[in-house]
Amino acid sequence: xxxxxxxxxxxxxxxxxxxxxxxxxxxxxxxxxxxxxxxxxxxxxxxxxxxxxxxxxxxxxxxxxxxxxxxxxxxxxxxxxxxxxxxxxxxxxxxxxxxxxxxxxxxxxxxxxxxxxxxxxxxxxxxxxxxxxxxxxxxxxxxxxxxxxxxxxxxxxxxxxxxxxxxxxxxxxxxxxxxxxxxxxxxxxxxxxxxxxxxxxxxxxxxxxxxxxxxxxxxxxxxxxxxxxxxxxxxxxxxxxxxxxxxxxxxxxx
Amino acid sequence: xxxxxxxxxxxxxxxxxxxxxxxxxxxxxxxxxxxxxxxxxxxxxxxxxxxxxxxxxxxxxxxxxxxxxxxxxxxxxxxxxxxxxxxxxxxxxxxxxxxxxxxxxxxxxxxxxxxxxxxxxxxxxxxxxxxxxxxxxxxxxxxxxxxxxxxxxxxxxxxxx
Ligand SMILES: [Zn+2]
Numbered sequence: 160x161x162x163x164x165x166x167x168x169x170x171x172x173x174x175x176x177x178x179x180x181x182x183x184x185x186x187x188x189x190x191x192x193x194x195x196x197x198x199x200x201x202x203x204x205x206x207x208x209x210x211x212x213x214x215x216x217x218x219x220x221x222x223x224x225x226x227x228x229x230x231x232x233x234x235x236x237x238x239x240x241x242x243x244x245x246x247x248x249x250x251x252x253x254x255x256x257x258x259x260x261x262x263x264x265x266x267x268x269x270x271x272x273x274x275x276x277x278x279x280x281x282x283x284x285x286x287x288x289x290x291x292x293x294x295x296x297x298x299x300x301x302x303x304x305x306x307x308x309x310x311x312x313x314x315x316x317x318x319x320x321x322x323x324x325x326x327x328x329x330x331x332x333x334x335x336x337x338x339x340x341x342x343x344x345x346x347x348x349x350x351x352x353x354x355x356x357x358x359x360x361x362x363x364x365x366x367x368x369x370x371x372x373x374x375x376x377x378x379x380x381x382x383x384x385x386x387x388x389x390x391x392x393x394x395x396x397x398x399x400x401x402x403x404x405x406x407x408x409x410x411x412x413x
Numbered sequence: 414x415x416x417x418x419x420x421x422x423x424x425x426x427x428x429x430x431x432x433x434x435x436x437x438x439x440x441x442x443x444x445x446x447x448x449x450x451x452x453x454x455x456x457x458x459x460x461x462x463x464x465x466x467x468x469x470x471x472x473x474x475x476x477x478x479x480x481x482x483x484x485x486x487x488x489x490x491x492x493x494x495x496x497x498x499x500x501x502x503x504x505x506x507x508x509x510x511x512x513x514x515x516x517x518x519x520x521x522x523x524x525x526x527x528x529x530x531x532x533x534x535x536x537x538x539x540x541x542x543x544x545x546x547x548x549x550x551x552x553x554x555x556x557x558x559x560x561x562x563x564x565x566x567x568x569x570x571x572x573x574x
Pocket of ligand 1: 561
C-alpha cells in the first residue's frame with residue numbers, strides 16, 4: 160500500500176465507493192425483489208445511492224485534477240483502486256442480509272453525513288446536506304424492516320440472526336482510523352469515524368433489541384476495503400458485471 | 414431576438430409552462446426545481462443572455478436531464494439563443510419549496526401533497542383521513558405508496574423531505 164498523495168481525494172473515494180458499491184449491490188434486486196413494494200423500494204434506494212455516488216466521485220475527479228470524470232472513476236478502475244468498506248461488497252445472499260447490511264450502514268451514515276454538514280470543505284458540506292435527507296429516509300425503512308423480520312416468524316428470525324452474525328465482523332471497518340482520517344480531522348473536513356462508534360453502537364443495539372436479535376460478541380473486525388489493501392474476492396466479480404459495458408466499448412454513451 | 418423586452422418575470426412565466434416529466438400536472442416551477450433566473454442585456458447590442466439555475470429533487474433523480482432538455486427547448490422556441498443552465502445542490506431541495514398551486518394540482522390529480530408530519534393528511538379521492546402506509550417508496554423517488562381504509566383506493570403520497 161502506498162501513501163496517497165492527496166488525502167482529500169482518498170476520503171472522497173471512500174464516500175463515493177461506499178455509495179457506488181452498495182448502490183450496485185442493491186440494484187441487483189431490481190426485478191427479483193420478494194414483493195413488488197420491496198422491489199420498488201430497493202430500486203429507489205439504489206437510485207439514491209447512485210445519485211450520491213455521482214456527487215462524491217464527481218468532486219473526487221475534480222480534486223484529483225487528472226481529467227477523469229465520475230464515470231471514469233466508477234467504470235474504469237480495478238478492484239484494488241476501490242475504497243469502499245468490505246461489508247458493502249459481499250453478496251446480497253438473501254433479503255434478510257440485504258436489509259441488515261442496509262441498516263448497519265444507514266445507522267452509520269445518518270450521524271456521519273449529519274456531521275459532514277459542518278465540514279470546513281464547502282463541497283463536502285453541500286453533498287452531505289443533500290445526501291443525509293435520503294439516508295434518514297433509508298434508515299427509517301431499514302430499521303423498521305429489521306425489526307419486523309427479526310421479531311417475525313422463526314424462519315425470518317433465524318435468517319436475520321444469521322445475517323447479523325455474518326455481517327457483524329465487517330461493520331467495524333466503518334470506524335477505521337488511519338492517516339487519511341487523521342488528515343481530514345486535522346483540516347476540519349470530517350470527524351474521526353471512531354468518534355461515532357459509541358453512539359452507533361447504542362442506536363444499533365436499541366433497534367436490534369426491538370428486533371429480538373442478539374448483538375454478536377466477537378470484537379474481530381475485517382479490514383482492507385477502505386484502504387484498498389485487500390478486498391474480498393466478491394468485488395472483482397461484481398465489477399466484472401458492473402463495468403462490462405465501459406470495458407467492452409470504452410467511452411460508450413447514450 | 415430584440416432583448417429589450419425580455420424580463421426575468423417573462424422567463425419565469427415561460428418556465429411555469431414546462432411540466433415536470435414524471436408528474437406532468439405540475440410545472441417545474443411549482444415543484445421548486447427552478448431556483449433562479451437571471452437575464453442580462455449586452456450594453457451595445459442589447460442581446461439577452463439568460464441563466465437558469467435548477468436543483469435536483471433527489472440526488473439520483475433520473476428526470477434531471479429531461480428537465481434540462483425541456484427548459485432548453487422551451488426557451489429556444491421563444492427565441493433565446495444565449496442560454497446557460499446551471500445545476501446546484503445547495504441549499505438542498507425541500508418539499509417546502511413546492512407552491513400551494515402545485516400542491517392543489519397534485520391532490521386533484523390523485524397524489525397526496527407532502528405534509529410536515531411525514532404522512533398524508535387525507536385520501537386524495539374521498540378525502541377520508543383514515544389512511545395507512547403500504548410502502549415508503551413508490552413509482553418515482555419522490556413518492557410513497559399509501560391506501561385509504563375507507564374507500565379502499567391505493568394512492569401515491571409525495572414524500573416530505
Ligand atoms: Zn379514500
